[in-house]
Amino acid sequence: MAFYISMKEINELVQIQKERQLATQELSEQLGIDISFSDEEVAKFAQEEILKKVNNSIKEEVEAWMKSVLS
Amino acid sequence: MDEVSIIVELLTGTDAGQSSSRWSRARDALSLDGTIVTPTVIDVRTLQPNKGSRYDMSNSGGGATILVFEDSQNITYPTIHYDIRNETYSFTLHLRVIHDERANNNLNYGRDRLRDLYAILKKVIEDNRKGFTASDGSRFNQLFLGSRTESNDRGKKLYGYKVSLEVKRFGLSIPQ
Numbered sequence: 001m002a003f004y005i006s007m008k009e010i011n012e013l014v015q016i017q018k019e020r021q022l023a024t025q026e027l028s029e030q031l032g033i034d035i036s037f038s039d040e041e042v043a044k045f046a047q048e049e050i051l052k053k054v055n056n057s058i059k060e061e062v063e064a065w066m067k068s069v070l071s
Numbered sequence: 072m073d074e075v076s077i078i079v080e081l082l083t084g085t086d087a088g089q090s091s092s093r094w095s096r097a098r099d100a101l102s103l104d105g106t107i108v109t110p111t112v113i114d115v116r117t118l119q120p121n122k123g124s125r126y127d128m129s130n131s132g133g134g135a136t137i138l139v140f141e142d143s144q145n146i147t148y149p150t151i152h153y154d155i156r157n158e159t160y161s162f163t164l165h166l167r168v169i170h171d172e173r174a175n176n177n178l179n180y181g182r183d184r185l186r187d188l189y190a191i192l193k194k195v196i197e198d199n200r201k202g203f204t205a206s207d208g209s210r211f212n213q214l215f216l217g218s219r220t221e222s223n224d225r226g227k228k229l230y231g232y233k234v235s236l237e238v239k240r241f242g243l244s245i246p247q
Contacts (some may be wrong), residue, residue, distance in 0.1 A: 007206075014216065020140060021116045026140075035136055035167045038224050048220065 009052055018045040032053060072209045074160050075114045075139050075161040078236070081214075082137065082195060098187075107187045110135035135188050138165040140200040142235075142240045154247070160233075164232060166192065170228040185230040189219070196236065207228050213239040 017037075024036040037045070072080070085092045093100075094109040115138055142161040148156060148230035166188050170181025177183075196216050206208045225232070 020115070024138065027113065027115065031136075033169060034227050035138075035169075035229065037165075037222075040225070041222050041224065044220075044222065048233075 004053060005050075009053065013049045013053065014042075014046045017042045017049070020045075072207045074144075074211075074238070075116070075141050075162070077203070077209055077211065078162060078164075078238075079112050079114050079204045080137050081199060081203050082192070083109055083207070093195050093198070095190045096190060097198065099191055101187075101194060103187045103191065107135075107184065110137050110188060112137045112139065114139055121184070127232065129181060135169075135184065136167045137164075137188075137192070138167070139163075140165070154245050156243040157193050158243065159237045162236040162238070163210055164236055165222070166232040168230045170230060179227065181230040185232060189232055189234070192234070210240070211238045212241045 021037040021039075021042045028034045029035045083092065086096075089096065092109055098107055113136060142151045144161075144164055145159045147157045147159075149155060166185060168181050168185040168188060173180065193216060196214055200214050202210060202212050203214060211213060214235050217237055219235075220233045222231040222233050223229065
């Protein structure tokens with residue numbers, strides 16, 4: 001059994017959250033109120049996404065292993 | 072209509088034959104404060120000019136916003152001839168409420184409004200869990216709310232929830 005998540009994938013997930021922060025910053029300027037994501041929120045959201053990806057990868061790996069053992 | 076726009080319409084629109092919006096009806100059904108008006112629901116990609124104007128928080132969305140992001144889309148072809156398509160979309164909704172001068176010494180103002188905002192959102196989604204058809208005929212067959220996490224910003228006096236939403240379309244035929 002092997003589990004692997006690459007730095008490229010992690011960087012992509014972080015980048016998505018940074019893009020969203022930029023989008024909310026632009027939006028805040030248009031709206032006149034600051035509803036943009038803080039740096040802490042960006043880090044938190046990225047961590048949640050990474051965790052979700054890790055959980056899914058482990059689940060898939062365990063399911064594949066269980067199928068191979070029980071088949 | 073694209074998928075994010077359907078979600079925006081679901082949250083802000085009005086059912087045929089009804090005089091008040093889905094949001095207002097859900098709020099009334101939950102017997103919540105009438106000041107929780109339909110929030111500003113924003114498709115982040117929007118270029119609509121009226122969303123770009125400086126607005127008065129007291130009458131536009133009550134200082135509450137819901138940001139809609141599409142996270143992912145997945146397609147499966149479940150039949151032997153691959154002539155039927157099922158689609159699954161994942162969205163993230165960011166509910167943001169400002170604790171401003173309207174709090175009037177009520178320390179729980181922002182928190183209570185966020186709670187009500189989430190309750191109304193949940194009711195609108197759950198009322199349409201078995202399907203929603205947009206004004207142009209675009210349809211989702213299934214809508215389910217997922218996880219909710221807090222995202223507060225003390226510095227800006229912002230209260231927020233990050234909510235995931237999964238929607239599905241089933242049995243879309245592929246023209247031969």
